[in-house]
Amino acid sequence: MEAITDFVSAIVLLLNFIVVPGLSYGSQLALGALGITLVFGILRFANFAHGDTMAFGTMMTILVTWWLQSKGVNLGPLPTALLALPAGIAATILLLVVTDKTVYRYYRHSKAVPVTFMIASMGVMFMTNGIVRFVIGPNDQRFLDGERFIVSARNFKSMTGLSEGLSIKVSQGLTIVVAIILVALLFWFLQKTRTGKAMRAYSDNEDLALLSGVDPDRVVLVTWIITAILATIAGTLYGLDKSFKPFTYLQLLLPMFAAAIVGGIGNPIGAIVGGYVIAFSEVMVTYAYKKVFVYLLPQSLEPQGLLQLLSTDYKFAVSFVILVLVLLVRPTGILKGKVL
Amino acid sequence: MSNTLKTQLAFAVIALLLVIIGLVQSWNVSLGILNLCLISAVMALGVNMQWGYAGLLNVGVMGFAALGGMSAVLVSQAPIAEAWQASWVRMLIAALCFAATIAVSIVCYRKLAAGRNRNLALALVIIGGLALTRFFFDPAVTAIESIEPAKTGFLGGMGLPIIFSWGFGGIVAAGIAWCIGKVALGLRADYLAIATLGISEIILAVLKNEDWLTRGVKNVTGLSRPVPYEIDLQTTTWFIDFIRWWHSGALVVLNEAEQPAALKQFVIDGSSIFVKLCYTGLFAGVLVVILLLSVKALNSPWGRMMRAIRDNEIAAGAMGKDVTRRHLQIFIIGSAVIGVAGAMLTTLDGQFTPTSYQPLRFTFLIWVMVIVGGSGNNMGSVLGGFLIWLVWIEAEPIGVWLMAFGTGWLDESNAIRIHLIENAQHMRLFFMGLVLLLVLRFSPGGILPEVVRKQGS
Numbered sequence: 001m002e003a004i005t006d007f008v009s010a011i012v013l014l015l016n017f018i019v020v021p022g023l024s025y026g027s028q029l030a031l032g033a034l035g036i037t038l039v040f041g042i043l044r045f046a047n048f049a050h051g052d053t054m055a056f057g058t059m060m061t062i063l064v065t066w067w068l069q070s071k072g073v074n075l076g077p078l079p080t081a082l083l084a085l086p087a088g089i090a091a092t093i094l095l096l097v098v099t100d101k102t103v104y105r106y107y108r109h110s111k112a113v114p115v116t117f118m119i120a121s122m123g124v125m126f127m128t129n130g131i132v133r134f135v136i137g138p139n140d141q142r143f144l145d146g147e148r149f150i151v152s153a154r155n156f157k158s159m160t161g162l163s164e165g166l167s168i169k170v171s172q173g174l175t176i177v178v179a180i181i182l183v184a185l186l187f188w189f190l191q192k193t194r195t196g197k198a199m200r201a202y203s204d205n206e207d208l209a210l211l212s213g214v215d216p217d218r219v220v221l222v223t224w225i226i227t228a229i230l231a232t233i234a235g236t237l238y239g240l241d242k243s244f245k246p247f248t249y250l251q252l253l254l255p256m257f258a259a260a261i262v263g264g265i266g267n268p269i270g271a272i273v274g275g276y277v278i279a280f281s282e283v284m285v286t287y288a289y290k291k292v293f294v295y296l297l298p299q300s301l302e303p304q305g306l307l308q309l310l311s312t313d314y315k316f317a318v319s320f321v322i323l324v325l326v327l328l329v330r331p332t333g334i335l336k337g338k339v340l
Numbered sequence: 341m342s343n344t345l346k347t348q349l350a351f352a353v354i355a356l357l358l359v360i361i362g363l364v365q366s367w368n369v370s371l372g373i374l375n376l377c378l379i380s381a382v383m384a385l386g387v388n389m390q391w392g393y394a395g396l397l398n399v400g401v402m403g404f405a406a407l408g409g410m411s412a413v414l415v416s417q418a419p420i421a422e423a424w425q426a427s428w429v430r431m432l433i434a435a436l437c438f439a440a441t442i443a444v445s446i447v448c449y450r451k452l453a454a455g456r457n458r459n460l461a462l463a464l465v466i467i468g469g470l471a472l473t474r475f476f477f478d479p480a481v482t483a484i485e486s487i488e489p490a491k492t493g494f495l496g497g498m499g500l501p502i503i504f505s506w507g508f509g510g511i512v513a514a515g516i517a518w519c520i521g522k523v524a525l526g527l528r529a530d531y532l533a534i535a536t537l538g539i540s541e542i543i544l545a546v547l548k549n550e551d552w553l554t555r556g557v558k559n560v561t562g563l564s565r566p567v568p569y570e571i572d573l574q575t576t577t578w579f580i581d582f583i584r585w586w587h588s589g590a591l592v593v594l595n596e597a598e599q600p601a602a603l604k605q606f607v608i609d610g611s612s613i614f615v616k617l618c619y620t621g622l623f624a625g626v627l628v629v630i631l632l633l634s635v636k637a638l639n640s641p642w643g644r645m646m647r648a649i650r651d652n653e654i655a656a657g658a659m660g661k662d663v664t665r666r667h668l669q670i671f672i673i674g675s676a677v678i679g680v681a682g683a684m685l686t687t688l689d690g691q692f693t694p695t696s697y698q699p700l701r702f703t704f705l706i707w708v709m710v711i712v713g714g715s716g717n718n719m720g721s722v723l724g725g726f727l728i729w730l731v732w733i734e735a736e737p738i739g740v741w742l743m744a745f746g747t748g749w750l751d752e753s754n755a756i757r758i759h760l761i762e763n764a765q766h767m768r769l770f771f772m773g774l775v776l777l778l779v780l781r782f783s784p785g786g787i788l789p790e791v792v793r794k795q796g797s
Contacts, residue, residue, distance in 0.1 A: 106781060122707060129769050324524070
């Protein structure tokens with residue numbers, strides 16, 4: 001009997017520290033990587049401003065959330081930020097459309113090389129970052145309200161009688177549910193609607209699509225709108241789950257790029273796969289497995305060290321090493337994307 | 341307007357701005373800005389070699405600058421004998437294990453036929469080797485970090501004068517650049533940019549966490565200096581005499597009782613200016629040497645070959661130029677120059693703080709310098725380094741002043757006014773982005789565009 005309890009405890013431990021955080025972080029990364037991959041597929045450049053787009057969208061959502069909170073509006077157990085999301089998305093769409101009209105359109109019409117777009121996106125990154133820091137400041141902001149846990153560790157323990165607790169935060173559950181809905185919608189849009197098909201055709205072969213009467217301006221506009229929606233939601237979910245700080249969002253750029261490339265850049269399914277691959281490897285490599293083995297192995301074989309492969313601060317290194325490995329072994333990514 | 345005239349005019353404007361800052365704020369501030377301008381110019385030169393000559397997009401400037409900073413610590417700090425004694429055997433074995441792992445995995449990769457067997461063998465060798473390395477490495481690290489953790493807790497350095505670190509920083513950066521270049525340079529521009537961005541984050545992660553090497557986030561402060569200390573100067577006879585002579589006009593008009601106090605103030609101010617001037621001389625020397633070498637290189641057959649490769653890799657390859665090797669070469673040279681600048685920066689700061697390295701300041705700002713100054717033009721990069729650093733520093737007081745002026749009609753305690761003034765400093769990021777975009781759009785060659793010499797001119 002004790003053997004079974006120990007085994008279940010080990011499983012719960014892994015669920016609590018690896019599966020749940022991995023799933024929610026992976027969903028956030030996947031949504032972010034989808035934006036990067038869409039911009040790459042349609043506009044054909046690596047968008048360095050994407051992290052700051054997320055930060056901008058989240059900031060707008062936070063501001064509206066605070067305003068709603070001050071008016072006493074809330075969603076009960078769910079965070080008020082959900083109510084503020086549409087406003088944040090609208091503001092981000094406006095930002096992206098304005099940057100496209102003022103910055104990227106010129107280069108698109110003059111058929112500039114991708115590197116020029118990339119450097120222009122660095123400029124946009126600076127400007128967006130400046131706006132975000134100017135409006136909300138460089139510090140941590142918390143805007144989570146409502147219920148904190150779906151299942152708290154203590155309740156789980158008293159329910160099951162196990163010595164290990166499993167906790168699932170509302171923000172984690174929300175992230176996974178929202179990501180599933182959003183991805184389903186996106187794929188329905190890309191596969192079934194006329195505009196979606198036009199986008200895929202444009203991404204596949206620009207000249208052929210233009211000959212078939214696809215309106216390039218419309219395709220680009222829709223791409224930016226979808227990117228804004230994905231980025232704002234991904235940023236807000238990340239902010240609810242952890243906390244909002246402009247610098248963190250700039251740093252998220254790297255794992256998101258890694259996710260998009262590992263999955264196969266320009267390929268939406270690849271971005272999702274890549275997001276989970278990066279998230280799970282970060283969590284798994286930096287987790288200390290000692291306790292799991294204490295449950296699983298007999299006492300005489302108990303491990304001495306923490307059994308942690310790398311300290312948590314190296315999580316960026318993990319996403320990067322995977323990126324390099326994939327680039328060397330299979331440059332098109334796990335699922336075939338475009339070769340740059 | 342010819343390019344030479346434009347260059348002279350542009351640098352005259354910079355000089356004028358520095359003089360104005362000297363007169364309005366203080367000479368101390370002005371010289372402080374000038375010193376960082378010089379360092380920025382060296383960094384911009386390094387990036388210009390990679391981007392301007394060869395078209396390599398290195399977005400990992402921060403990592404190489406940090407490597408330079410690390411070497412300042414490793415060169416100048418005194419070695420910690422106890423830490424070496426406690427750990428050198430294990431460290432040596434760990435290093436050997438690590439080297440053997442890499443060697444064996446390279447042999448496996450080369451000798452075995454591609455396929456599942458090779459992948460399996462490689463995985464086994466790497467995992468086994470790393471486990472063995474850590475078996476010796478972890479206790480060694482524990483031993484090192486347990487020796488006076490509050491004061492040292494690391495291996496220390498070589499105990500040499502810190503000025504040697506400038507060369508050493510270049511060598512370290514070049515070595516790491518070789519490793520990175522071997523792996524990443526086959527990639528196209530977009531991937532290379534993302535890869536270098538990642539590598540710089542990894543370098544920073546290592547520097548923040550490997551306490552045995554550079555004390556990590558506990559920082560190393562009080563680095564030695566290549567120039568005299570202010571406090572020593574203030575008690576040196578010749579220096580006091582010099583200041584007395586320099587300010588004799590001002591001192592004469594004062595009466596006997598006031599003179600010593602006034603002289604003391606002059607000596608204190610003078611000593612800090614003197615120290616800054618010493619740094620200026622050293623940095624300017626390095627900048628001039630590197631600049632001369634780059635101008636020579638760019639105008640040589642080698643420089644022409646680099647530009648040919650940049651403009652058309654396929655054609656250059658067809659002419660028999662080894663594109664990959666040349667890319668690797670220029671990547672190493674450029675990174676070494678950035679490393680030198682990084683070491684100079686840490687020397688100037690007198691401390692090594694890994695947390696102060698942020699990509700916006702150390703990577704993207706340098707890029708703005710190169711693009712705005714003029715990519716492919718050495719003088720352009722130097723100008724960009726000076727100009728952008730000046731604007732970056734002065735945008736803060738000017739921004740705050742503008743905000744205070746613009747919101748003057750609001751009440752002192754108005755929340756909006758306070759917020760605007762407090763956050764005005766962040767507008768410089770916005771402003772930098774704007775400058776970059778404007779230059780890229782309306783003058784893609786930068787302020788001093790690349791000079792393309794046609795045959796016969």
